[in-house]
Amino acid sequence: MARTLRFNIFRYNPRNPASVAHMREYSLGETESMTLFIALNRIREEQDPSLQFDFCCRAGICGACAMVVNGKPGLACHTKTKDMPGEISLMPLPFFKLVGDLSVDTGSWFRGMYQKVESWVHTSKTFDPAAEEERMDNELAEKIYELDRCIECGCCVAACGTALMREDFLGAVALNRVARFLIDPRDERTEKEYFDVVGSDDGVFGCMGLLACEDVCPKDIPLQDQLGMLRRKMALAAVRGMLPKFLRKD
C-alpha cells in the first residue's frame, strides 16, 4: 500500500474569464479502501478548495458522480483507487453542459428527455382511493423494475458516439425508458403513439449499435436487449401498414 497517486484533473471554470481549460496534477497518499469520493474530497479540502465535482449518495445509487475516469465514463464513488494505476485522469462527462471542472448539468437534459418521451404512465383511468389496487403479476413487476433501475447517471449517453455526433439523438437511457413503459400494462399508449416518440433517426433508428452504452452502464441495465426489442417492434409497426387491410391487427 502507501502508493502516492497522481491525479490529472480537468480544470475549467466558465464563470471566471481568466480561466482556461487545462489538466492539473495533484498527488495524494493512498489510504486503505480509498475511493475517488474520498480522494477528491481530500484534494478539495487539503489542496484546492475551488475544485468542483458532484457527489450525493456516495453509494452508487444516485448517479450524481458520473465522470470520465481514465477515459471511461463511470461512477466516481464506486471506483476504488486500489483497482487503478498510480496515475488517474479525471474528466467531466462529455455531451452534457459543463458547470465547471468535473461537474456537468445532467438535470436539464434529462428534464427535456422526460418531455420528449413523455416519461410517465399514460392512462385514461382515474385513481379511486377506495378501491383495491389493480393486480399485477410479481414477475412482471420485477421486469419493470429491472428497467426502472437506471439512475440517470448519463454514462450511456456520454459514451455513445452517435449521441456525441448528433445532439438530438435520444440515447440509450431514453430508449430504455420507453421500453419500460412499453411493457407496463398500466400505460395505455398504442404502438403508433410509441412509434411517434421513438420511430425516427433521433430515436431507435438512429442507434448504430455501438453498444458502448451497454458496456459502460454502471447499473448493468440490459440496454442492448431493450434497444433490439424496440427496433424490431418499431420496424414491424412501420411495415404492418403495408400489409393488405384485412391482415392488419388494429
Add this chain to the structure above:
Amino acid sequence: MQIIQTDLLCIGAGLAGERVAIEAAGNGFSVICLSLVPARRSHSSAAQGGMQAALGNCVMGEGDSPDVHFQDTVKGSDWGCDQEVARLFVDGGPIAMRQMAFWGVPWNRVVPGEHTYYKGGKPFTAIEKQEKEGLITARNFGGTAKWRTCYTSDGTGHAVLYTLDNKAAQMGVEVHDKTEAVALIHDGETCMGAIVRCLKTGELRAYLARATLVATGGFGRIYRESTNAVINDGGGLIVALDTGVAMLGNMEAVQFHPTGIVPTDILVTEGCRGDGGTLLDVNEYRFMPDYEPEKAELASRDVVSRRMTEHMRKGLGVKSAYGDHLWLDIRHLGEKHIRHNLREVDEICQSFLGRDPLYQLIPVRPTQHYSMGGLRTNKDGAAYGLKGLFSAGEAACWDMHGFNRLGGNSLAETIVAGMIVGGKVVEFLAGTDTVFKTKCVREAFDAQQGRIDRLLAGQNGAESAYAIRDAMFDSIMVGAGIFRNGRDLDECVKTLQVLHERAGRVGLRSDGLGANPEQALALKIQGMVKLALCVAYGALMRTESRGAHTREDFPERNDRDWLSRTLATWKDGADLPTLHYEPATQTFEIPPGDRGYGGGKIIPMQTEQGR
C-alpha cells in the same frame, strides 16, 4: 435581481417535496421545486428497504390494520409523537401506496404458494393465499407486529421517487435543480418565498411564492459519520431557523445505526446481525456478550450502537486513517448465505471496500442515520410562526416519529404527509392572497448578496470553513452522539458556541467565483453550527432518556416531566437557541406505557397533569 414568481415554491424535490408539488399542480397552481441536485438524485432514492402501510395482503401481514400500525408507531416513538398525526398517517398509508401503484411504482406482489422466509436468521415456511395473488406484498421490518413494509426489490425509494418525478413532469411541475435556498423572504409574519443561489453560476435569484414548503430532508451531515447523502446538511432548517420566528422541534432526537461501513458510512443491513453476524474489537474479540449477556448483537439498534461506542472509548477500537472502528464478522455464515441472502451487503463490501466478506472482516461503526426533529408544523403541515410556510418529510417535525422512528415509516411519511399537507397547501392557496412586499424582497436579497460580497472581499476574517466543520464534527460526536451525559454535553455546547463565533469570521482560500464549492460551505457553516447547537443544547436540557435520546446520567424515561416536545428558535445575534416546550400530544389514543423492548425504567406521568 432576477425574480421568479410562482404559487408554490417547494424547497426540496425529494419524495415529500414532489408529492406536495403534484397535489398543488394537479389543482391548477403553478409550482417550482428547488433542489441541490436533479430531483431524482435526492436522498429518498437511497432508501432500499421499503415503506410501511397496513395493507395486510401477505400472509405474515394478515390481520394488520391501521390500528396495529398506529400502536407500533406510537410505541416506536417512545410516546414522543403527536398521536393525532400518527393516526392521520396510518390511515393514509394504504391509500398512498395504492396511488403510487396507480402512478406506476412496480411494487412487489403476492405470489401464492409456499415460500421460505427468514426471521431472526431462521428459515420457516408459510403459504401465501391464492385470493391475494397480485396484490402489493410486504416484508418484515424491526419494531412491527406485522409484516407491512411494501417494497420494490432493493430499490423502493428509487422506484417511488422516479415514479413521482415522472408524475411531476407530467403535471408540469418545474424543477430548478442545482439551486440552493439561502434565506426565506418574510416580514416576521408571512413567508413570501426564498432567496436562492444558483449552483451552476453562483448567482442569486429571488423566488416569490404565495406558499413555501420546506422539504429538504434530514440534516445528518452535521455529523462526520452519517448514512445520509452528502447534501443532507439541513439547509432548509437553517433558513427557517434564521427567520427567528419559525421553530425547530425535537432536534435532540437523532437516530444512529450500528453498522455503517468505514470509510464511506454506507449502511449495511441489520440482517447481518439478525442472521448471526458478530461484532469484534481490535483483538478480534467478540465483546457484545460481555455487555448484553442475553441478546448480545441482537439487542436493539440504539443499545448496540451505545455499547459499540463504549467499547471504542475504552481504546479497543481498530485504528484507521478514518478514525476508530470495529469489525463485523459474517464469515461463518458461509458462501451460500452471504452471496444470496446477504447479496446487498456482499456487493457493498466488494464495490466500496474491495473486501470479500466471506474471508474478510467488515469495518463498521455506529453512524448517524435519521433526524426525527425538524421544522415544527401543525397537523396540516403549516409551520409554527410564519404564515404561508409549510414543511413535510424528514425536514419536518410533523411529528409522528417522536423520539424514534421505525424503519419503513419515514419513507411512507414522505408520501402520506405529502398527500395530506399537499391538500392543505391547496386549501391555503385557494383561500389566501399574499402581498409581496418589495422592501422585504430587496432587503432579503441585499442581505444575502452582502454576505457573498463580504466573503469574496475577505472582509470577515480568514477562518477555514473546513476547519470549523471538522471541529464541529469532533465536538458533536462526543457530546451529542449515541451516549449523552451532562458533562460532555455541556462541554460540547461551549465548544459549539465558540465555533459559532468563529464561523462568522470565515474567509475563502479560493477565488470563490461561479459555482464555487468552498463558497457554498462558507455560506452554510454557521447555520450548520446553529443546528448542531439546537441538537446539543436540546439534549443537554432534556434530562431523561427517551427513544434515541439516551442520557447516561438520566437513564429513565420521565413521563412526569418530559412528555413534551422541545421547540427551538434562534434570536438574531444570539449564540444559543431559545428553547420552549409543548406537550408531546394533545390527544391520547394510547396512554404512555412500556414499549415492550429496549428495557429501561419509566417515571410515570402524573394523571392530574397528563391530559
Add this chain to the structure above:
Amino acid sequence: MSLSTIATHRPVSPGLTAAYLDWLQMLTGAALILFMWCHMILVSSVIVGPGVMNAIAGFFEFTYMAQLGGPAIFAVFLVHFVLASRKIPFRTAEQKVMWANAKRLEHKDTWLWMVQAATAMVILVMGAIHMWVVLTDLPISAAKSAARIQTGWWLLFYLCLLPMVELHVGIGLYRIAVKWGFVGRKDRSGFKVKENSITYIFIGIGVLTLIRFMFLAVK
C-alpha cells in the same frame, strides 16, 4: 419542431420514412452479405480447379444471372452506400468528436464501427472499379481472372480490397445481429468470437484463391 410540421398543422409525427430506410439499410446489407458469400464460392472454386470455376461462371452466364444480377448487385451496392452513408460523419466537427470518443473510450465495438465506416469508403471506390472491370469484360473465366491478377497491380488491388470487404461484412453481420436483437446480451461475446473466426477464415480462403490465381497457367 421543424417548419414543415408547423406549416401543415399536423401533430409532430416522425412519419415512417426513417423506419423504411432502416429496413432498407439492413436488407441491402444482408443482401450484400449473401452475395459476397456466393461470390466467394464462385471465385474460390478456382482452388478446386479452374474448371469448376468456369462451370459455375458458365452457369451464371447461361442463366443470364451474371448479365442481369451483376448490374442489380451494383444497384444494391449503391443504394446501400447511400443509406449507410447517412450515418457516416462527413462534417469535420462530427468526425473529430467521433475520433476523440473512440480514442478516449478504448471501446472495442466503437472501434469496430470506425473500421466499418473506413472500410466502407475504400470498398466504395475499389468495389466500383472492380465491378466495372469484371462486368465490362464478361464472360467470367478462371483464365481471364488469372491473367488480370498476374499483372501484379491487380494482385495488390485485391490484397487490399479483400480484407476491407471481409472486415466490413463481418462487422456488418455482427451489427445487424445486435442492433435488431437477434443476438442478445448473453450471447454477444460468444457470437463475436465466432464472427471473428469466420472473418479470418474468409480472408484466408481469399488469399489462397489469389495465390492459386497467381500460379494458374495462363495460356
